[in-house]
Amino acid sequence: MVGIVGYGAYIPRQRIKLEEIAAVWGADAAAYKRGLMLYEKSVPAPDQDTVTMSVEAARWALARSGVDPRKIGAVYIGSESHPYAVKPSGTIVAEAIGATPDCHCADFEFACKAGSEAMFVGLSLVKAGEMEYVLSVGGDTSQGAPGDALEYSASAGSAAFIMGRENLLAECLHTYSYMTDTPDFWRREYEFYPRHGGRFTGEPAYFKHSLAASKEIMSRAGLTPKDFKYVVHHQPNGKFPQNVGKMLGFTEEQMKTGWLSPWLGNTYSGASPMGLTAILDEAQPGDLIMMCSYGSGAGSDAFIWKATELLPKVRGKAPFTRPQLDDNKVYLSYGQYAKCRGKIRKAD
Amino acid sequence: MASVPNYWRQEPQRYRYEANKCESCDKVFFPPRLSCGLDCAEELKPVTLATTGKVLTYTIIHIAPTQFTDEAPYAMAICEMDGGGRITAQLVDCPFANIKIGMPVRIEFRKIQQDGHHGILMYGYKVVPA
Amino acid sequence: MRDVAVIGIGIQKWGELWERSLRDLWVEAALNAINDAGVDHIDSIYVGAMSPGLFVGQEHIGSLCADYLGVTPVPATRTESACCSGGMAMRSGFIEVASGLSDIVLVSGVEKMTDVDGGGATYALATAADGDYEVYNGITFPGLYAMMARDYMHRFGLTREELAAVPVKSHANGFHNPHAQYRSKLTIDGVIKSVMVADPLTIMDCSPITDGAAAAILCPLDLAKDFAKGKPVVKVAGMGAATDSIALHDRADFSALNAVAVSAQRAYEMAGVKPTDINFAEVHDCFSIAEIIVSEDIGFFEKGKGGQAAAAGETAIGGKIPINTSGGLKSKGHPVGATGIGQIHELVTQLRGDAAERQVAGARRGMAQNMGGSGGSSVVHILEVV
Numbered sequence: 079m080v081g082i083v084g085y086g087a088y089i090p091r092q093r094i095k096l097e098e099i100a101a102v103w104g105a106d107a108a109a110y111k112r113g114l115m116l117y118e119k120s121v122p123a124p125d126q127d128t129v130t131m132s133v134e135a136a137r138w139a140l141a142r143s144g145v146d147p148r149k150i151g152a153v154y155i156g157s158e159s160h161p162y163a164v165k166p167s168g169t170i171v172a173e174a175i176g177a178t179p180d181c182h183c184a185d186f187e188f189a190c191k192a193g194s195e196a197m198f199v200g201l202s203l204v205k206a207g208e209m210e211y212v213l214s215v216g217g218d219t220s221q222g223a224p225g226d227a228l229e230y231s232a233s234a235g236s237a238a239f240i241m242g243r244e245n246l247l248a249e250c251l252h253t254y255s256y257m258t259d260t261p262d263f264w265r266r267e268y269e270f271y272p273r274h275g276g277r278f279t280g281e282p283a284y285f286k287h288s289l290a291a292s293k294e295i296m297s298r299a300g301l302t303p304k305d306f307k308y309v310v311h312h313q314p315n316g317k318f319p320q321n322v323g324k325m326l327g328f329t330e331e332q333m334k335t336g337w338l339s340p341w342l343g344n345t346y347s348g349a350s351p352m353g354l355t356a357i358l359d360e361a362q363p364g365d366l367i368m369m370c371s372y373g374s375g376a377g378s379d380a381f382i383w384k385a386t387e388l389l390p391k392v393r394g395k396a397p398f399t400r401p402q403l404d405d406n407k408v409y410l411s412y413g414q415y416a417k418c419r420g421k422i423r424k425a426d
Numbered sequence: 427m428a429s430v431p432n433y434w435r436q437e438p439q440r441y442r443y444e445a446n447k448c449e450s451c452d453k454v455f456f457p458p459r460l461s462c463g464l465d466c467a468e469e470l471k472p473v474t475l476a477t478t479g480k481v482l483t484y485t486i487i488h489i490a491p492t493q494f495t496d497e498a499p500y501a502m503a504i505c506e507m508d509g510g511g512r513i514t515a516q517l518v519d520c521p522f523a524n525i526k527i528g529m530p531v532r533i534e535f536r537k538i539q540q541d542g543h544h545g546i547l548m549y550g551y552k553v554v555p556a
Numbered sequence: 557m558r559d560v561a562v563i564g565i566g567i568q569k570w571g572e573l574w575e576r577s578l579r580d581l582w583v584e585a586a587l588n589a590i591n592d593a594g595v596d597h598i599d600s601i602y603v604g605a606m607s608p609g610l611f612v613g614q615e616h617i618g619s620l621c622a623d624y625l626g627v628t629p630v631p632a633t634r635t636e637s638a639c640c641s642g643g644m645a646m647r648s649g650f651i652e653v654a655s656g657l658s659d660i661v662l663v664s665g666v667e668k669m670t671d672v673d674g675g676g677a678t679y680a681l682a683t684a685a686d687g688d689y690e691v692y693n694g695i696t697f698p699g700l701y702a703m704m705a706r707d708y709m710h711r712f713g714l715t716r717e718e719l720a721a722v723p724v725k726s727h728a729n730g731f732h733n734p735h736a737q738y739r740s741k742l743t744i745d746g747v748i749k750s751v752m753v754a755d756p757l758t759i760m761d762c763s764p765i766t767d768g769a770a771a772a773i774l775c776p777l778d779l780a781k782d783f784a785k786g787k788p789v790v791k792v793a794g795m796g797a798a799t800d801s802i803a804l805h806d807r808a809d810f811s812a813l814n815a816v817a818v819s820a821q822r823a824y825e826m827a828g829v830k831p832t833d834i835n836f837a838e839v840h841d842c843f844s845i846a847e848i849i850v851s852e853d854i855g856f857f858e859k860g861k862g863g864q865a866a867a868a869g870e871t872a873i874g875g876k877i878p879i880n881t882s883g884g885l886k887s888k889g890h891p892v893g894a895t896g897i898g899q900i901h902e903l904v905t906q907l908r909g910d911a912a913e914r915q916v917a918g919a920r921r922g923m924a925q926n927m928g929g930s931g932g933s934s935v936v937h938i939l940e941v942v
Contacts, residue, residue, distance in 0.1 A: 091519045123497075123518065124496045124497055124537075125497065125516075125518070125536040125537045125538065125552065126536065126537065127537055127547075129537070129547075129549065130534075130535050130536050130537055130549065133535040134534060134535055137535075161537075161547055162547070170441075170549065173437055173441050173442075174441040174442065174535055174549070176442055406519070408519075417496060418496075426542065426543070432688070436688060456689075457688070457689065482707075482805075482810070483703040483704070483706050483707040483710075483810050484703060484706060485699050485702035485703045485705075485706055485754045485755055485756075485757075486752075486754065486755035487694065487695070487696060487698075487699050487754050488751075488752045488753055488754060488755065489696070489698070489751075489752075489753045489754070490694070490696070491675070491678055491679070491682070491691075491694070491696060492675045493694075494694050497694075500694065502693070502694055502695050502699055502703070503703075504703060504804065504805040504810070512805040512806065513689070513693075513805065514686075514689060514690045514693055514695055514803065514804070514805045515693050516693060516694050522755075527706070527707075527710055538692060538693060538694070539692070548692075550692065550693065551693075552693075
């Protein structure tokens with residue numbers, strides 16, 4: 079048996095509304111809201127980055143798990159906005175939670191699925207008996223180019239999972255990864271903003287991989303959509319996960335709990351992992367959950383989880399996901415947002 | 427340029443709030459010290475600050491040092507942590523009008539400074555309303 | 557220990573002195589003191605300076621000063637205790653004369669703060685606080701004193717208007733001081749509405765960035781009458797110094813400055829006098845709230861009452877206990893290392909009866925209180941007419 083022994087999510091307090099961004103670029107806010115099913119997104123403060131959010135999420139995962147951090151055998155942070163281009167985020171997180179020095183560390187990247195990769199590898203190491211516990215985190219503070227469609231969605235958040243063999247909160251029943259070389263979205267070395275292939279990011283990219291991974295994992299598990307209580311797909315906007323869910327035969331009810339993007343934006347490596355934390359915040363023992371990430375480039379990691387008896391007993395030990403999304407929000411103007419995101423050319 | 431060795435040497439304090447405590451007089455020192463004074467026993471025991479505490483006093487910094495101009499105005503507070511030990515830290519995610527002497531706070535891990543565009547990132551502790 | 561007298565004082569007008577270098581400023585003040593004393597040699601030099609290294613890239617200023625005064629090989633020592641570097645120079649010179657080691661000692665202070673820009677000056681000044689546990693996290697000096705003000709106002713009910721009365725009073729005094737940096741009058745409203753620096757302190761609650769130097773000549777009391785030239789002989793009746801935690805957060809009470817209280821107590825004990833025996837005082841008003849807290853800790857007012865007393869005019873010239881007749885750090889300026897000696901300059905001026913429109917009637921005994929950082933060090937001198 080292998081699975082999640084602790085989990086945590088972190089969402090910054092600041093937000094910006096889609097209309098605020100659209101007004102600056104002369105875009106039709108209503109059309110974007112309808113087309114993307116996005117209303118607002120989270121904005122990291124100048125003192126927040128992938129590392130800071132991952133530390134907080136990891137601390138809450140530790141609180142739920144009760145695990146001694148020195149027993150964590152590896153710390154894997156997946157992100158496409160690691161604060162350093164060279165120097166791991168993971169060493170800082172590991173030091174901050176007290177997991178060093180008997181600890182393996184590697185930073186993961188694969189566009190939006192860097193977090194689920196960290197989870198995939200963490201589970202495998204625990205399953206193989208190499209380590210007792212692994213911390214796997216997906217988080218991002220990605221940038222959207224000013225005036226580009228992605229500026230409406232690129233947001234910030236982090237989800238952390240401690241994988242282990244005992245006292246599971248959610249057992250991992252199956253994993254499956256589907257990957258091809260598909261250049262739908264990329265960022266060259268030394269470029270500040272990513273670029274993408276427009277409509278090419280849809281059917282040949284997001285949909286092809288999400289559908290293939292979801293279908294194959296259900297096939298291998300001998301399950302169909304109606305067997306699941308919850309499903310969460312990668313959520314770069316509000317619309318794509320709704321579409322792919324329906325194409326697979328899932329209902330809105332099954333998608334509802336993990337569906338955060340209309341108010342959160344796209345937290346990239348945190349997207350489907352945070353959908354999972356929101357689901358774990360309410361799932362009941364025995365509930366089956368499917369999580370399927372998507373990372374441009376491209377690939378999907380699919381997981382089937384089963385909530386355990388222990389989950390409802392310990393999940394109250396740390397903050398839930400949805401209240402962090404809905405409560406104590408501070409709305410920014412575009413100017414404040416641009417300052418926070420370092421989009422203003424300064425004297426230095 | 428920020429001192430890399432000085433930053434690294436203080437990671438146990440800035441990341442994990444490692445402190446120490448005098449066995450004779452119960453005083454908690456953050457950062458940890460070698461000496462409580464000549465009247466107290468020589469042994470100082472390692473402890474860790476609690477991550478919860480309360481605000482003792484505060485201010486709002488309007489004219490900020492160069493490293494903090496993006497955050498100005500920002501609140502700073504002296505906080506006493508539960509079980510002893512005090513910190514001077516930024517109080518964030520709190521409207522200024524809500525700041526009260528005595529309010530409960532907890533530590534959050536944040537980026538404190540960065541050494542320009544080229545130097546190291548420097549992390550540490552801030553407090554948020556608990 | 558021998559009794560020690562102050563026989564000469566020297567200063568220049570303080571301000572943003574673009575055309576004067578550190579060595580020019582110091583030598584000018586030193587020569588003024590030497591000429592005022594009428595001595596023809598000196599045995600030892602003490603120079604107080606907080607950070608010539610950070611402000612002008614120059615250390616080893618003991619040698620520099622002795623050299624440029626033309627008195628090498630006289631021994632010269634730089635004293636440093638942040639903003640009471642000057643007071644420490646006075647203390648060290650006093651000890652050297654009192655001990656019998658030297659007869660004529662030049663005590664002085666200097667700071668040249670305008671060769672760096674505002675950011676550079678702020679950085680240098682911040683080294684008086686705890687660099688790794690206060691400054692690293694974003695605090696500024698006005699911020700530290702603002703936190704004291706917040707605590708004081710919360711506990712003692714001091715209002716923003718009452719706090720503003722201190723700089724108003726100081727500028728009213730500085731208006732009459734030909735050496736003061738700012739000789740403009742302030743209003744309560746003007747203070748409150750000026751630029752906010754660290755809530756609740758505005759720019760008018762804060763002492764400025766200043767270039768300047770000051771110097772004094774000490775000698776054994778027995779020799780002083782030979783130099784008095786008909787003016788009252790001024791003796792150093794008492795001296796005390798003390799330290800406290802460097803970080804504000806380690807203090808027992810944010811509205812009290814224990815280093816100030818202990819240094820004052822030690823000075824009173826040496827002088828054999830009480831607070832009510834002091835006729836006037838120069839205190840370290842780096843920020844408005846500092847003057848209030850200090851006035852209580854040196855024993856002039858009960859804890860919590862100093863602010864209202866200042867607002868009621870008790871610390872004005874002609875009031876119950878005039879404080880900062882020179883204009884204080886706020887109006888006179890605060891060239892950090894020079895401030896402590898600038899205070900001695902005002903004390904001697906008053907005790908000689910030379911303070912003109914600032915004169916405290918019947919001034920016979922004055923106190924100078926000089927402080928470092930947020931109260932991590934304090935040094936007090938009591939001077940009296942013999």
